[in-house]
Amino acid sequence: QSHASADTFIFGLLMVGPANDHGWSQAHFEAGKEIERNIPGSKMIYIDKVNPADRPGVTIPFLVDDLVSKGAKLIIGNSDDMTDGIREAAILHPDIKFIHISGDDALNPDSPENLSNLMGKMEYGQMMAGFAAAMTTKTGKIGYLGPLINDETKRLAASCFLGARYAWTEVLKKDPADLSFKISWIGFWFNIPGVTSDPTQVAKNFFDSGYDVVISGIDTTEALIVADQKKKEGADVAAIPYDYEGACEIAPDACLGVPYFNWYPGYSYFINNIKNNDWKKEWLWLGPNWKDMNNTKKSSISFKNGNALPGDVQTKLAVFAKGLGNESISLFTGPLNFQDKSIFLKEGETATEKQIWNLPQLLEGMDGSSK
Amino acid sequence: MDVEFQHISKNFGQVQALTDVSLTARSSTIHGLIGENGAGKSTLMKILTGYQSKSSGSILLDGVEAQLNNPSQASNLGIGMLYQEPMDFPPLTVLENFSLGTPRQSRQELHFALKTLSIRFGFDLDPDLPVELLTVGERQQIELLRLIHCNIKVLILDEPTTGISPAQKEALFPALKQLAADGLTILLVSHKLEEVANLCSEVTVLRHGKLTHHTAAPFHFPKLLTAMFGFVPKRKDKGSARDKGSPILICKNIEASGERQGLHQCDITVAEGEIIGLAGLDGAGQSTFLRLAAGLISPDQGKVTLFNNSLPHGAKAYIRAQELHTSFIPADRLEESLFAGISLRDHFSLREEHGMFWQSRTRTRQRTEEAITTFSIKGTPEDLAEDLSGGNQQRLLLSLLNRNSRLILLENPTRGLDIQSGQWIWQHLRDELSPDTAIIFSSPELDEILHYSDRIIVFHDGNIVLDSAVADTSHGAIAAAMTGMREGTP
Amino acid sequence: MIGELSLPMLIASVLAASAPLIIIALGETLAEKSGVINLSLDGVVLFAAMAAFVVAKETDSLLLGFLAGGCAGMLTGVIVGYFSIYLHLSQVAVGFALSLLCRDLAYFLGNPYSRIQGPTMLSSKLPFYDSLPSSLQIILSQPLTVWLALLLVAIIYYFFSFSKAGLNLRSVGENPAASFARGLNPAKIQMLAVLGGAFLVGIGGAAYSLSLKPGWGRPQGAEGIGWIGLALVIFGGWNPIRVALGATLFAFLQVSGIGLQDLFPGIPSQVFQTAPFPLMIFTLIFMHFSTSRSRKQGYSSSRLQRLAGKLFMSRAPKGLGQSYRQE
Amino acid sequence: MKKLIIDILLGSLLVFSFTSLVLLIAGAPVLDAFKHIWLGAFASSIKISQVLSVWVPLTLCSCGLLFTFRANLWNIGIEGQVTMGAIGAMAVLRIPGIDPTLTLCLAFLTSMLCGGAWGLFAGLLKTRGGVHEIFGGLGLNFVSQGFILWLIFGPWKRPGIASMSGTELLNRKLWLASLPGWRVATAGIIITITILILTWLFLQKSRLGLKLKAIGQNPKAALLYAISPERYYLQSIFIAGSCAGIAGFIQTTGVYHRLIPSISSGYGYLALLLVMLSGYKIVLIPILAFFFASLNVGAIQLPIVLQLDSALAGVIQGCCVLCALFILGIRHDR
Numbered sequence A: 001q002s003h004a005s006a007d008t009f010i011f012g013l014l015m016v017g018p019a020n021d022h023g024w025s026q027a028h029f030e031a032g033k034e035i036e037r038n039i040p041g042s043k044m045i046y047i048d049k050v051n052p053a054d055r056p057g058v059t060i061p062f063l064v065d066d067l068v069s070k071g072a073k074l075i076i077g078n079s080d081d082m083t084d085g086i087r088e089a090a091i092l093h094p095d096i097k098f099i100h101i102s103g104d105d106a107l108n109p110d111s112p113e114n115l116s117n118l119m120g121k122m123e124y125g126q127m128m129a130g131f132a133a134a135m136t137t138k139t140g141k142i143g144y145l146g147p148l149i150n151d152e153t154k155r156l157a158a159s160c161f162l163g164a165r166y167a168w169t170e171v172l173k174k175d176p177a178d179l180s181f182k183i184s185w186i187g188f189w190f191n192i193p194g195v196t197s198d199p200t201q202v203a204k205n206f207f208d209s210g211y212d213v214v215i216s217g218i219d220t221t222e223a224l225i226v227a228d229q230k231k232k233e234g235a236d237v238a239a240i241p242y243d244y245e246g247a248c249e250i251a252p253d254a255c256l257g258v259p260y261f262n263w264y265p266g267y268s269y270f271i272n273n274i275k276n277n278d279w280k281k282e283w284l285w286l287g288p289n290w291k292d293m294n295n296t297k298k299s300s301i302s303f304k305n306g307n308a309l310p311g312d313v314q315t316k317l318a319v320f321a322k323g324l325g326n327e328s329i330s331l332f333t334g335p336l337n338f339q340d341k342s343i344f345l346k347e348g349e350t351a352t353e354k355q356i357w358n359l360p361q362l363l364e365g366m367d368g369s370s371k
Numbered sequence B: 001m002d003v004e005f006q007h008i009s010k011n012f013g014q015v016q017a018l019t020d021v022s023l024t025a026r027s028s029t030i031h032g033l034i035g036e037n038g039a040g041k042s043t044l045m046k047i048l049t050g051y052q053s054k055s056s057g058s059i060l061l062d063g064v065e066a067q068l069n070n071p072s073q074a075s076n077l078g079i080g081m082l083y084q085e086p087m088d089f090p091p092l093t094v095l096e097n098f099s100l101g102t103p104r105q106s107r108q109e110l111h112f113a114l115k116t117l118s119i120r121f122g123f124d125l126d127p128d129l130p131v132e133l134l135t136v137g138e139r140q141q142i143e144l145l146r147l148i149h150c151n152i153k154v155l156i157l158d159e160p161t162t163g164i165s166p167a168q169k170e171a172l173f174p175a176l177k178q179l180a181a182d183g184l185t186i187l188l189v190s191h192k193l194e195e196v197a198n199l200c201s202e203v204t205v206l207r208h209g210k211l212t213h214h215t216a217a218p219f220h221f222p223k224l225l226t227a228m229f230g231f232v233p234k235r236k237d238k239g240s241a242r243d244k245g246s247p248i249l250i251c252k253n254i255e256a257s258g259e260r261q262g263l264h265q266c267d268i269t270v271a272e273g274e275i276i277g278l279a280g281l282d283g284a285g286q287s288t289f290l291r292l293a294a295g296l297i298s299p300d301q302g303k304v305t306l307f308n309n310s311l312p313h314g315a316k317a318y319i320r321a322q323e324l325h326t327s328f329i330p331a332d333r334l335e336e337s338l339f340a341g342i343s344l345r346d347h348f349s350l351r352e353e354h355g356m357f358w359q360s361r362t363r364t365r366q367r368t369e370e371a372i373t374t375f376s377i378k379g380t381p382e383d384l385a386e387d388l389s390g391g392n393q394q395r396l397l398l399s400l401l402n403r404n405s406r407l408i409l410l411e412n413p414t415r416g417l418d419i420q421s422g423q424w425i426w427q428h429l430r431d432e433l434s435p436d437t438a439i440i441f442s443s444p445e446l447d448e449i450l451h452y453s454d455r456i457i458v459f460h461d462g463n464i465v466l467d468s469a470v471a472d473t474s475h476g477a478i479a480a481a482m483t484g485m486r487e488g489t490p
Numbered sequence C: 001m002i003g004e005l006s007l008p009m010l011i012a013s014v015l016a017a018s019a020p021l022i023i024i025a026l027g028e029t030l031a032e033k034s035g036v037i038n039l040s041l042d043g044v045v046l047f048a049a050m051a052a053f054v055v056a057k058e059t060d061s062l063l064l065g066f067l068a069g070g071c072a073g074m075l076t077g078v079i080v081g082y083f084s085i086y087l088h089l090s091q092v093a094v095g096f097a098l099s100l101l102c103r104d105l106a107y108f109l110g111n112p113y114s115r116i117q118g119p120t121m122l123s124s125k126l127p128f129y130d131s132l133p134s135s136l137q138i139i140l141s142q143p144l145t146v147w148l149a150l151l152l153v154a155i156i157y158y159f160f161s162f163s164k165a166g167l168n169l170r171s172v173g174e175n176p177a178a179s180f181a182r183g184l185n186p187a188k189i190q191m192l193a194v195l196g197g198a199f200l201v202g203i204g205g206a207a208y209s210l211s212l213k214p215g216w217g218r219p220q221g222a223e224g225i226g227w228i229g230l231a232l233v234i235f236g237g238w239n240p241i242r243v244a245l246g247a248t249l250f251a252f253l254q255v256s257g258i259g260l261q262d263l264f265p266g267i268p269s270q271v272f273q274t275a276p277f278p279l280m281i282f283t284l285i286f287m288h289f290s291t292s293r294s295r296k297q298g299y300s301s302s303r304l305q306r307l308a309g310k311l312f313m314s315r316a317p318k319g320l321g322q323s324y325r326q327e
Numbered sequence D: 001m002k003k004l005i006i007d008i009l010l011g012s013l014l015v016f017s018f019t020s021l022v023l024l025i026a027g028a029p030v031l032d033a034f035k036h037i038w039l040g041a042f043a044s045s046i047k048i049s050q051v052l053s054v055w056v057p058l059t060l061c062s063c064g065l066l067f068t069f070r071a072n073l074w075n076i077g078i079e080g081q082v083t084m085g086a087i088g089a090m091a092v093l094r095i096p097g098i099d100p101t102l103t104l105c106l107a108f109l110t111s112m113l114c115g116g117a118w119g120l121f122a123g124l125l126k127t128r129g130g131v132h133e134i135f136g137g138l139g140l141n142f143v144s145q146g147f148i149l150w151l152i153f154g155p156w157k158r159p160g161i162a163s164m165s166g167t168e169l170l171n172r173k174l175w176l177a178s179l180p181g182w183r184v185a186t187a188g189i190i191i192t193i194t195i196l197i198l199t200w201l202f203l204q205k206s207r208l209g210l211k212l213k214a215i216g217q218n219p220k221a222a223l224l225y226a227i228s229p230e231r232y233y234l235q236s237i238f239i240a241g242s243c244a245g246i247a248g249f250i251q252t253t254g255v256y257h258r259l260i261p262s263i264s265s266g267y268g269y270l271a272l273l274l275v276m277l278s279g280y281k282i283v284l285i286p287i288l289a290f291f292f293a294s295l296n297v298g299a300i301q302l303p304i305v306l307q308l309d310s311a312l313a314g315v316i317q318g319c320c321v322l323c324a325l326f327i328l329g330i331r332h333d334r
């Protein structure tokens, strides 16, 4: 009955999109639920659609005030766009801990001590997505439904492209010139009418222009829904959603698979640290557990095969993943050029984490705007 | 079908438009209904068509009491009316206007019907032209044809000949007679005694909502005129005759549009100190002339000169006219000259203070109170304009007049006023203003014009048909000019 | 050609994207021709889209979904009609308040149904599909809503121009007092027009959630469309064919806006997304000026000039915005 | 007076029943929902100060709208006017190296001018271009939306990344200060109260207010009093735009401390509803604005506690206006 007993640990989750978006926010939501199930006494309070379009006039510090008044000891903000608000709130509430997903404030010495960053190495997930796409495309045209242009989205799109090019040239042994990889940025992580491009329309345009696989880099599932519609109308197309393990469920037959985040390992790491009074400001970038990629307790990143992915491709994808895991396949290795033909990596050179994290522009061979 | 009105009364709020009117129009006859403006003719007819509801009384058709609550019921019973103001749809085409309210028919059939009827009545109508491009007369023609096409049994014509050329009249009149002969009951509302005499077998006269005279042909015109306009009042003493000064308003060769007929070849010169009454039927051109002089409309042709300054064209004209000490009071007080929801004090504030930022309560309040006593307005400074009675609204407007005005234009200044208020207002206008101020006013009441003006101008269909000193003309001549008769006819 | 879209694909996309908008704008035209401005469109579209999706999802029937959308629209039509025709309240005030209310009601009630898979209307093949050249195949494989929209253009054009009921409706919009004098019941006719129009608006909303942007969510993707619909009616000069052409033009701007991103990489893509809205509305200024000029031509005796005048002339029904009060 | 109380009670009952019905349809606990909205708005002083921070822009916009409504104009473009005010303020705030207080004062003035100019634009579209102010205003709302996006993603983007989260945070010296423990800019409250008083003075005491009323009631007669409707239409919409511009200034410097795409937060549209509900009476504006603001703030609890959508606030607000109109309608009909 007494909800404030000593070992109750309340944490607040601020999600940028709807908790049931079959994407980014739902992945966080499910991880929070998983925490509640696995860490005794833990309780999640959450609020979704924390973005200025859905909740005009509502600021992050205001929501944090509210969650703190409900007893939250830890606040997790799941959007890049919450950077300023989370930092402001962290300054206002020095005794509450904050995790900002996807930023890098913690690397900044001036940032508050109670604020850490967490991110997953989705680069690997995207490489596998690109691989699956290139292995299945018939037209050699892959569309990438991009959100907005920033360092994170550029490196993810580039990873996806590298995965696709690997499959195209190394596995299928085809001419790289025949692979077209095109990015269309809609302007935000999900559709805001009159502000972003309409992702439904963008996906339609992709399919109508001969792209037969569309990879979604946005948080919502429009690409998959359109692919499903087209498929039911008889077109041979498919799509790869993003973020959430269950994303394919909305249209399983048009889904090649989904690269997804599993936030449980990161969350539980921080919560255990807080409970053990071990909190320190850190910047955490967690990758897949290559041995047991689909284990929700261990692996932060994974790729789940979809119904539309042929069996032989599934096998080849497993081999590819294994190669990534034992580093026999290293895709961020030269020679690699930027989109403007300037040199990114020389022959044999491998990119550092920092180089990848701060990727300045798209790579040569990718079609789409870099800024 | 015989139409029998029994003890019909109608009031609009406090306005008693009809009082206990009983009359019978027999089938196969044309029954005339005459009376001055506002006598209640149109109201009586609208009650017959169900367009307006009656306050009391009943209507019998062929001796049976009829339910006439809306036009639909009336037209099902075979009653159709040609309204005084065109009741049509200006943007729609002639054919569409013709077909609205008639039974369902194909386009070809309608086309054919319109054509045959046009030929029969000698009208020339292009079925595809939007009605707004037609003259009022042509619009009434369409409506007439439509009614006849509907196979009605009772035909009401409210001023059917406005804007119809003599040639068309020659086609229309025999046709109407033929319709009556075919068994129709025709009720004809008109101001034009010639027409009534020509067409009707019986005539009823209304005055102030009451039936004053009923007679069968042959008609004695003076008797009808007396029943219409009341007795010809004896000229009372007007006070000292004013001296005419130098000309202040000169209109030369004006052509303007407005009202029904616009204005044509209008030449008027007004001198200081003159009081001019404008007579004529409703919409014959008086209002257009007043607005032209006030600068509210600009002439299509010709020039208006005020105090030796010619008025500019467009929106600036009104401001300029005001600078030249001209004031105008329109007839429709709440529609055009007062702000319904604004207090008397604020009207003064709006009127009198210029170039000031704050309202000054005490000063305007004082001024308003002064005006309320001087003009005996029944109200307080904080009353809203809409709460005043009509007479008091008129007094308010007069009190808002610029005191330095040298030319005052009044549109029907005693509209809706009782005799006492009317006299009070005239006394004020004649006595309080400096003797070199000129006044031009229009009025539907001949008595008023004869009584208060020095000079009378009669308009008919946009033309000036009579312009003479009041002393030089007679009541009969004016009434005749107003009804479109030339001087000299009986 | 915009971006990589081939011409037939572009035409097909534009047709598909314009269909719901055409239906919505025609619904508003119907109401406005009778003299009633239904300003609540923007919210009603969303409300109907939500209702349609929820019902279609629960019953697994597209037909019931569309009907539910239409009925949801009609429900709001009852409010607009009753308030403005019988209570004589300001049509603008009622419409605006209702617009915001319906939008939020849709978000509130639709919340449990957001972002789930539901029935979707697919494009259907025509019977003689296979015998057509491939570009025509592309253009003509459209969902039923497109055919419905085109059919409605024809029906409403016929209704206004040739039918007795349509003439009665127009007459009420021009001069309700005169209509009354000719035995019509203006209030009843206006109410029917508002209800019919609102039903179409509802169908248009349903076309969003069941066909063009399948599914429900916040945002739905149909935000702002109602305002565009209202502007289109003016743009189209209350003429169903011109209204439909306007809707097509707007859809073209929206579809091609995505391709323009590639042509002008320096301009943020968001700008292209907002562009069609102001463009649409600024054409209204053009309409204003060209109208005053073409009104004269419209009545010219030369047939050709009359036609040209008609193309650009636009005039609101004379009685628009006022409701008739019988004495 | 008695009639008024009956009307208010009747209206509240209608609103309450409709809202309960909506909640029942959504399968939500009716009383709980109201309770949480109440607690969410008033449970602590922080929450009340949140309510006040919504109250400020709402009241400002409403004050402006009183001018345009008085002239019988539908200034639906008020959203864009808030946005342009915020942009104007930001343009000044970005200038480096001026004294912060001076910068803030300049930003305040610029925001007024920008908002006003944007209003004037809609007014000119009406008087000169023949575009009804509703459509002109809407069009300009979209234009201002495009403009602010272009700035945020173009010239004013934060170093490295352009994002929907807006421009870079302002220097803390340029934040409007709030009292310790309060979340609302003190200056915002003071400005709002000042504008309220000024609005009251202008509308009730100045000849401008009177002339606007005259024009709103009867533009035809206004001409007879040598009042040019066009001029006063423009004046009123300029004033409305300026008030909205101030709201944009406070949103930028006191709430978000940066420029974000939806800086106007829909307060303009909400203010339109609010002014309609108030019956265009200024005494009711601050009270109703507080009511609307507390609904907005309190409704955030619905998703947190009951997993409902917070759009219920908008449902209640819209319903209030419709019920008020309805009661007005049946009273007039009698």
Ligand SMILES: Nc1ncnc2c1ncn2[C@@H]1O[C@H](COP(=O)(O)OP(=O)(O)OP(=O)(O)O)[C@@H](O)[C@H]1O
Residues within 6 Å of the ligand: B012, B015, B016, B017, B035, B036, B037, B038, B039, B040, B041, B042, B043, B044, B084, B282, C327
């Ligand atoms: N709708 C109305 N509301 C109030 N008063 C009205 C209305 N219609 C007519 N009246 C008044 O009723 C009286 C009779 O008007 P009516 O139109 O019947 O006169 P009329 O004899 O037809 O005059 P005219 O020759 O000018 O046409 C007038 O005093 C008029 O002002």
Ligand SMILES: Nc1ncnc2c1ncn2[C@@H]1O[C@H](COP(=O)(O)OP(=O)(O)OP(=O)(O)O)[C@@H](O)[C@H]1O
Residues within 6 Å of the ligand: B014, B378, B386, B387, B388, B389, B390, B391, B392, B416, B417, B418, B421
């Ligand atoms: N809408 C109204 N609201 C309140 N009071 C009104 C209203 N209309 C009229 N009154 C008041 O009712 C009284 C009678 O008004 P009414 O118009 O019948 O006067 P009246 O006898 O016609 O006078 P007059 O001869 O001056 O026209 C007046 O004292 C007037 O102030």
Ligand SMILES: [Mg+2]
Residues within 6 Å of the ligand: B041, B042, B043, B084, B158
């Ligand atoms: Mg009459």
Ligand SMILES: [Mg+2]
Residues within 6 Å of the ligand: B389, B390, B391, B416
């Ligand atoms: Mg009276």
